[in-house]
Amino acid sequence: MRKIVISLNKLPVIKKHASIQLTIVNKFHNNDILHTKNEPNVDVTPHHFNVQVKVKETFLEIIRIYKRNDSNRKAQLEFIQTALKYMNEFGVHQDIEAYKALLDIFPRGRYVPENRFQVMVYHYPKHQDTALRILNKMEENFVIPDYDVQKMILEIFGKNNLVMKKCFSMFYWQPKFSQLNPWPIPRPTPTDAKVLAEYGLKKISSADLQANVTLYRTKDVPDAIDDTWIFSSMSKSQQELLAVQPTDKSLRVEGPFSIWVADYYLNYFVLKGDPIKREVIYGEYDDVSNMKIPFWERHNFKIPVTIHEQDDGVYYAICASGTSSKDSLLSWIRCLQKTNPILEKIPIVFKLRSLTNEQLCIENDARKQISRDADADTTGK
Template sequence: MFRLLISHFHTSVTVIKNIVIYDNFESITSKTRDAYLDMIKIFENKGVQRQGHVEFIYSALRNMKEFSVEKDLEVYKALINVLPKGKYIPTNIFQSEFMHYPKQQQCAIDLLEQMEDNAVLPDEELEKILLNTFGKRGFPLRKLWRMAYWMPKFKNLSPWPLPYPLPSSTLELAKLAVTRMSTADLQTQIRVFQTRDVPDTREDTWIVSAQSKTQRRLVSEHDTSQPMYVEGTFRIWIKNVPINYFLLRADAKCRLKPDMDLDDVSNIPVPMVSFGPSKKEVLNYTSVHEQKDGVIFAICITGTSSCDSLLSWIRHLEKDGNSSLSSIPIVFSLKTAEKEMEKVVSSIVK
């Protein structure tokens, strides 16, 4: 806590007779990027003999998410610049190896750790700032070098790249989630339905559905006396945003497989050499949708995650090449509340 006398400043702090009173980051009502940077400028204007650098940086790091600056590289640079230059540079080998000014160096390392957790890549300017603050043998600079080497390698490692920044629309996030889950079958078609197109529906929302030709064939081959299940909600994460989805599935099929080892090459029949009855057994391989715990026919994400929207999804599937669904009993087995998607929307808005 400190008090600073200035004439004009940001409206997020209290101004009384040209006196700006700063308490802490939690007391700021307007939590914006400009207000956050203004707090750093207030601390820097205390003068050369200011104290409490480490405490101020830790307080700023704790409140980054509230100001939505946890992924802003310029803000991290401004926080590092709070530390005085030249004072923490070691002058001999013993100071270098025994972590000269350990409290300040550990604070800078924690700041870099938070950058790494939020996937913020360091640049040359940040390297120069750490070099002028802790010297070329400082532990924070070593940490930055490791980040500069490894983080670009992991940045594009995921086979499902996502746009940056993420779209704020829940519908667009649902499309990204369904696209990621449906990559197991390249023939999967993703469609967007509207519940209002179904007669007698009680909701007006969207449905993102994914189904392939193989899944439609499995639906047509399904025994109409055996039920299908609509199960959910399950959760998939798009970066730090949770998305709920549902499955249309049935129990696993019982297949009688011949007692043979496909990797056994000790007894391979040679044509025109080995006489006798030929083997005519054909092993039908299962598709990727036929798992040990069940057969998956389709997946979907709805705007409300309600039972009524899922019923509209089934009706849309009937019109979309799954006419046999009308004669198959379908059991809805839902495990979470219907309004859980509203929590997802609120988390995106924040």
Template structure:
């Protein structure tokens, strides 16, 4: 009797399961409009969870109540931290913290705190602790609370963009918020691994905050570019020392003894050019510089040596008979002789004007006497100030330098 009862129960349960599966199959294959589905189901069915979080977040549009926290005219680090404290005090449950963090990320550069690690940790600490920690492997991989995790990842991305290196305290904040194996913590650990490597990869070290003074930036830029030749000399000039100079500014010039030798041996009939301005970036600052360039010379053909195994044709040095190939010695090219031209000097001026560049050429004549006999072409498209010229073209002006 008990066996028959259990058999009937087993058949009933199997029938129930089959009925449930058939109903699910009909539901999945039925032409139901996505407009009748709940909002979260429509989002998951059309895209991944991560893409849905990115589409749902609109960092450009925030409510007026959130924007009011950053409406003060006194935009300093203290007022920014005070706005975060006011938001935390007025909202103990931290509702709307994602919107507040996105609004804060937009205003960080205005407050001058976009490179401050303490402020980033303050923003990450605004997220509630405990409830967003995943409880199983499925919640970990499917990005539990995707909107909030994406907000933390965007905050870390802005830190990486501004060169702010995280520390162990920021990792602890993320672990207490999202758990050890969450996506923000993985992002944080990748930053801890790669950012120190990239920070010390360049041999041209710069201070953490480069100066805002244009003269100091020009010295840093020219010194950095002249390290290609350790014998280069950095010279500082004033245009007021040049007779008939129109602009009163400074000039930072860099030239090596090898470049002076190349300029001294340059044929007087071949013109050289002042090209620029080119750009070099020192962190977030940009400096324009100019180069004095000559046309590249064709390289001599390589020496061809024939190796003959016949020992009877060997000529000894003490007989005085040398092979012609042994006399054909080729002087190695310097680092300044490139395929597209020969770099003879480099400079940065305070105005980047045509008159300041003409003053630079006249000052170079003091250490390069042959430059007074060589025609110089200025390829700057828009001249600043009046320049004495011997010929006017569309974008090129030929100037005969005088000592």
């Protein structure tokens, strides 16, 4: 590097024009010659991705057309970065074949370092950064690389680079964490609201192992207006708490509350009442200093404290419907009356909040909303 600078300074053109010499020195000091950190402007959607049918086959065909038309790969970095932005729209962000197609854009053997000095100076930094973006995108979407990906990286960049280190790190860590989700969802993620509602209620009700998720149909309820489905979750302990509920105190149907299921969120409602006031005595099970013999004591049989009794009230049931409307919630209460006859004697207040059709966003990625507008606060029985 020093010989290059000395040889440039000896050129007659640079000697006459000091500004050229100063520019070269500033470029080296700012690391602009070795590595330009400014990313290309890829905010404008290229004409390749302006298609009406955005599916996996179209995405792979766009990549094939680009490799056929641009044999020299002049704009390969801009194309790959743009393709990464639109993978979610084409629905290929969880498909390993799409990531292999993007890695296949890099020519083989051109970026392999030939000596230790090229390895030290971060050989072809922009290309390695782009390849790291592909691997980071895979990691964000829980896509585990296979040995074909490792072979492609080895042929493109060699074995002594950050891309290969990142691939080895994903090989080690991702299989360890891929099966740790206690509420697994099939891949690819289903888009049916009914299926997602079942997974969401199972996730919420997993705090009580005895909770059962039941499917109701509003068409089975007399005088029902909406024709939709209702998923309801209720356990045996919740039924016991509801059986001793005073009939002079009303219950409330509150909501909607939101829960995320993979990339989607759905609305659910709860049936709750006022908190139960009773004395709860906490003791240490390992303390034997004051041991009592229970044979001559009088027992007081009470309902044990459950996880459904919270400070803000007692949660008796949870539901999610296809329309999230007041009529579907009224049909839900009538379905619960078949297994809980005490609900016919207790007044129920519907305390609902209005919904909007605006989509939620997380980290600038549009997420889909599975809900409709709910009615304003009303009361009924």
